[in-house]
Amino acid sequence: MQPVTGLSVKGQIVPQRASLPGLMSRLACREPVANTAGAQPVYNSAMPTAPTPDSTVSRSAAPRFPMPSVGPNRTGGVVWHARALQASARWQPTRDAINRWLAGISFDSRQLILVGASAGWMMSTDFLARFDAIEAIDIDPLAAPLFAWRHGLRLKRRGVQVRWHRMDALAELDELVDRWPEAGWLFDNVLGQQIYRHHDLDAVEAALAGLAQRLAGREWASVHDWLSGPARPPAPQAVLDLPPERAVVEPGGLVLKGQSQRFEIAGESLLATLNAHGQWQDHRTAGVFPAGTEVALIPWEFRPGKWHWLQAGHVFQCGQTARTRFEARAARGNPAKALKILDELDRSERTARS
DSSP states (O other): OOOBOOOOOOOOOOOTTOOHHHHHHHOOOOOOOBOOTTOOSSTTTTOOOSSOTTOSSOGGGOOOOOOOOSSSOOSSHHHHHHHHHHTHHHHHHHHHHHHHHHHTOOOSOSEEEEETOTTOTTSOHHHHTTOSEEEEEOSOTTHHHHHIIIIIHHHHHTTOEEEEEOSOTTTTHHHHHHHSTTOEEEEESOGGGGGGTOSOHHHHHHHHHTHHHHTTTSEEEEEEEEEEEEBOOSSHHHHHHSOOEEEEEETTEEEETTEEEEHHHHHHHHHHHTTBOSOOEEOSOTTSSOTTOEEEEEEEEEETTEEEEEEEEEESSTTHHHHHHHHHHTTSSOHHHHHHHHHHHHHHHHHHHO
C-alpha cells in the first residue's frame, strides 16, 4: 500500500470581517489522496505490521522524530477547521465516544500538556476543566483563537489557566518533558498525522514506537488515527452506536475479542465491520503503546464514504502500569494470557537492561 502524499488546497482570499461560520462554509478543500498506482483491489492487501519488517531505523534507540520534509503544515490550518465545523453533526457520535473514554481515565496530575490542541474539536470542556493548568501546544496559528472560541470562556469561569505554545512538540519532546516533569500528557489526534509530514515513513514509525521510552515515568495518553480509507457500512449509525472495541496491546499485536492477533489481522477484522473496500492507509501508529496497555478502538465517519479507526490508550508509567494492571487481572478472566504478556514484559525489560 502506498502512503498518502498529502493535501491539495485551493487558496481563497477571505474578508477580514467574515464571520467564523461564514468563512468556514466558503472554503474549498480536498481530502488527502492515496497514491493508488499499482494498488491491489483488496483494502488490506499490504498493510504493514508494527514495526515495519524492513525498517531503516532501530526502535530500541528511541529515535527522535525526523524534521518535516513535505513543506508547510498539511495536517491543520483553515482547511482542517472548516472541515471540522462543517462536519460537527456527523462527527458527534465519535466525539461522544472519545469523551466517554476520556471520562473513564484519571490523570494524577492537575497539569495537562495538550499536544496537538487545535481548537479542541473532539473533546469536551468538562474533561479540560478537570485540570488547574493546561499547556496547549500546536503549530497552527489558528489553534489558540479557535480553542478560546470553543472552550475559553467556560474554562476561565472554572478557574483553568490555559497557556499557549506555538511549536512542534514532537520535535522538542525531550526538552518539554524535562520542563514539565510532573505533568500528564495528552496527544490529541496528532500522532497519526505524522505520515503526512515526512517522506521517510520508516523513521516516523520508529519514532512513534519509541515514544513510550522517551516518556518513561510520565503519565500520558493518546487518541490517534490507526487506519483510514473508503467504506460503505450498510448501517453507519448502527456502527457508530456500538461501544468502542476494547483491546490490550501485546508485542506485535492485540488481544481483541479474547484472541491474540497480529496487528494486521486485527486491522482486517476492524475493516470488515465497516464493509471496507479500495485502498486503506496505515498511519504507522499500531506500535505506539507499550505492551499491556488497554486501548479503545473507535470508528469515525470522517466524511461520507471515508472512515477512520482511532486508537485511544492511557499509560501511567510505561511498563510499570502494564505490569500492575495485568497482575491484578491474572486471577480472573484469562490468567494464561495475562501471564504470557507479563513474561514478554520481563524479557523486554531484561533486554533493555542488558
